[in-house]
Amino acid sequence: MSDHESKFTVWGFVKGFAKLVIGTLLLLQGLIGLVVLLLFVGVLVSVTNGIADAEGDKVSVSIPDGAALVLDPNGVLVEMTEEVNPLEVFRDEAYGINEPSQISVHDIVKVIRGAKDDKRIKGIVLDLGSFGASMSSASKLHYINDELVKFKESGKKIVAVGDYYSQDQYLLASTADEIYMNDYGNLVVYGYGAYGPYFKSFLEKLKITSHVFRVGTFKSAIEPFIRDDMSPEAKEANRAYLDVLWREYANRVNTARGLEPGTIENYANNLGPIMRSVDGDFAKAALETGLVDELMSRAEMNEKLIELFGKSKDGKSFKKVGFQRYLVAQDGPTDGSAPNIAVVTAAGTIVDGEAPVGRAVGGDTLAATLKKAREDEKVKAVVLRIDSPGGSAFASDIIRDEILALKKAGKPIVASMGSLAASGGYWIAADADEIWASPTTITGSIGIFGYFNTFENTAAEVGIFVDGVGTTTLAPMLATGVGPLPETGSEIIQLSVENGYDRFLTVVGNGRGLEKSYVDEVGQGRVWIGERAKDLRLVDNLGTFDDAIVAAAKLAKLDKYDIVDLREKRTPFEILLGNLSVKASAALGLGTSEQSRGMVTKLLKAVEDQTVFFEEFNDPNGAYARCITCE
Template identity: 35%
Template sequence: MADKSPGFFRRTLGGLWNLITWIRVTLLNVFFLVILIAVVAAIWPKDPLEVPNKTLLKVAPTGVLVDQYTHIDPFAKVIDSQDSEPAETRVKDLIEAITFAAEDDRIEGLVLELDSLVGGGISKLEEIGDALTVFKESGKPIYAQGSNLTQQQYYLASYADEVNLNPLGSVLITGFSTYRNYYKDAIDNLKISMHVFRTGDYKDAMEPFIRNSMSDASREHNQCWLNQLWSVYTGQIEQLRDLPEGSINDYIATMDAKLKELNGNAAKLALDAGLVDSLVAPKQWRSELGDTYGANNDGSYKSFDYLDYLSIERSLEFPEPDTIALIVARGTIKSGYQPAGQIGDKSFLELLDQVKQDPTVKALVVRIDSGGGGVYASENIRQGLMEIREKGIPIVVSMGTVAASGGYWIATPADEIWATPTTITGSIGVFGAFVTLEDSLKHLGINTDGIGTSELAGAIRADRALSPMAQSLLQQGINHMYQQFIELVAQARDTTPEAIDQIAQGRVWSGQSALELGLVDELGNLEQAIASAAELAEIETYTVETIEQELSPFEQFVSQVSQSHVAGLIQSSLESQQVGLPPALIQHYKALAEPLNFAQSLTDPRGVYALCFECVQPQ
């Protein structure tokens, strides 16, 4: 009788297949179990938080300061929720928490822990500083601590009554700068033809693609606003720290020589310069605060996190019958629907529809933090705002870090425009760009030929040289759009196009200069702009409601999951598949990707842009 038992090869394959099936089923079951636990954790009622008496408010901002959180894919948010500190901190949250705490008898003081703050621009730091000033006026102390304080971290620290620095740390104040890469040689080497059409001597957004260095005009106007912002920075610190005028510039100028005298002790250099009050290791410093205000089991001071505190205080607020709507316009202005962190004209108009349909809204405040973008999208947003104004709803614009070019375009319908002294604004001008690859293709042996019914037929193609007639038409279109821009501004500012042309030409101004030139009405922060909107609407009590894109039910659920500690289980299961890159290398790649990022912002259907590429707050 023949042996019918399976052979060794078949038995081996069968065993492997059974093993693979077992692993697959097991992994799916584990993943399902983790998700199930996450669901339960997300909906399980949590113990209510309570603010203890005699506590310190801990303010430890992380990442970049923003007016609006950037939209993040919900599943990615779950995966990354326990991987690192938040990449962004919302300025409004910081200001509200500090303002509430100033009048709260349970809060005895405030602690600024600044090591994880990346920056965000002096304009936003000024607004947070205003809230810290209010807190100090209540008679409560502010303590600040840092290990290696950057100049943006130190700006906030300077508001403290006591600044402590790690004995191995430093205060690295270097001054403001603005540097860009220039690509003309690279473009020439690639045999790419870059056709740029612009108006204004100072409209330098496209200079990196047609030059190898900064033009004299660009250098002139950028130096002007850069010096103004630096003057505000140094003057404010010298006033807060009671230092002689010019101390900060002297600190930078003599840093090398004085550091040599101190054998490289940067912390002692900061102490001697009066920038900090003490040099104590962070653990000891927290222990000393604990001795004064009460200690936790680990010896550090007892405190209450500002976000937890804010959630409690907001839950206790009773809505007023009248509402001031707040819409944040942050990022590049583009056509269509865009997620938070970008401004899509259709997305923005939907938010305006909510304002129009809400009978409780008595005024609208638009917070602009944008260097502009497409003219077509900017005009659509402007028209939407005009409809709001025509309904009798007052509009106040609050300019944040940047409100320039297209960002200024959408500000023109406002009854009032507010800016901070260090806001970057203006850049009233437009440009267009068109790339042709005829030389590059020819170098590769690819030629283009054909016929058309007119000189313009097939004239605007990437594989053909741009004809003189096509260039003339494109430039005339840019000139016309610039004329439209200055006429809009002139009408909004009750002046003439000729007068606006003298201060336009693409030139960038600080908020202080913009006030003097009549481009803005008042200097102040967002809270002051909201108060002014209430005056225009003739209401005394009101609720400020932020109008923003709503999350889908799935996004809301995933957001809840991401805030749960269970998200760490999901994240940890994927850690082994993540590959890290050194931060310096990441920054290098970001710099190299600048042209690609810029190109991705050029989405205007008419190919005309009111975009201030250089309008970035210095770090």
């Protein structure tokens, strides 16, 4: 050691002390992280054990006589919920990301049915302020709506309360005996529409070359990249199914509220004049149109509910039980002796390979689940529940192979279409013994497309060029991207897409017993609504998920059966560690104010959504049977 290094200096002391502090902090951080991880694992194990202990018995929930079931689902309505990773939940909360949770339509229906026959439940209070649904979820809303009507027909009361009502919330609220709304609230009904951005001119300004490969007059999935407006064909197809969605909505609301035919339509079409007549008061507009019964404050609503259902033990509210708490008590024990009807759900975009259930339909994942049903001797029939816009044509065919294997094994399979079963979603339904859809199911879209961009002109603008040599006429394809797409490559891809469309027509023709020419006539990428699809012989029957279960039992000649939900099961540890991809927001915790944090996280969420969207395009042949405009 040199004399200089051995001398004590203030700066040396500071550096040494800083290293000690930093090292200590890093050690503490690691220890804290380890403790938190162990706590999470402990909690998950405890929860899992609790669930396992309760599997054979119905969970007991204490409910006072004459109580109200508060139906207050918090989240977005879906066919199947994603698995929740607790680490991601806590992380998102820490960084101010308020991701909407998901609510399964089947959980809501289960709770309503349970409450209808529960003598302790006097009525339902609809508190829908945190509930939402996409436009394509119309059939799910109608399924819930029908159950609420049956609940009311049993003689029990339904009351709706809310600061305001969205269009989807109001469809459910309209079934109530009484609808209360905040005196400063609002109720706006927009109807249904299909709008989106178009990028053709934008891409041209950036000198990006779009390569489109498709078959089908109505296959509009790639229109936003090749046009600046919606084509007449796409408008025709979209208007046809949107009109049915709106007609069903309006009829249900007018009937439920006892309004004159055309009332809700007039409210949507003439809200401007109606608002002028009430001096711009949203709440008064809804009241005078007959859409709500009374306007009142939250405190007044609480008093009204106390009058109807009595006081809670603390005297501050009304006698009630919450949606989530009541849900856990709905699954009763079975002796396991009855044969099974397996429900296999395809919810989300169809992608090649594996995918977490509820987030996407992995071709390999769903095929493995169907194989499990085929090999399980207790399973005598399968209901394939589909809520998907399609996606990878290759993955769709992998799933179809297992459906054919099921049929060959002598096990009937019934396809039950949810809100959306289009393109690849129809591909996997076509070979079912029976196809059931709701009148408002969006289906069809029988077509194939391919699309990608190249940037040779953009690169040339900044002085970047591609050149080289290759050993075959296809070798220049290796430069495609920054380099142009060779004419030979373009021809090959188009031929592949045409072959994919012909294969799609064959699949549907064979599965449905239809001439290929007829399938082509009703195909061409056109979207059909459920009731029209039945007329076109694309589906067999109109009905609910429950009707499909009964149909499967009939095909399997079962008088007694248990319904089992088959899906990929992951252990709590796998859920905990399986999705630890940290979002960029965790590293970009910019700003401490809520306003700054909200702006950053919203931007990152939009980027993440687009990233996920493009990641779903992973077909090995680059061919897609997907209805983007349906989503």
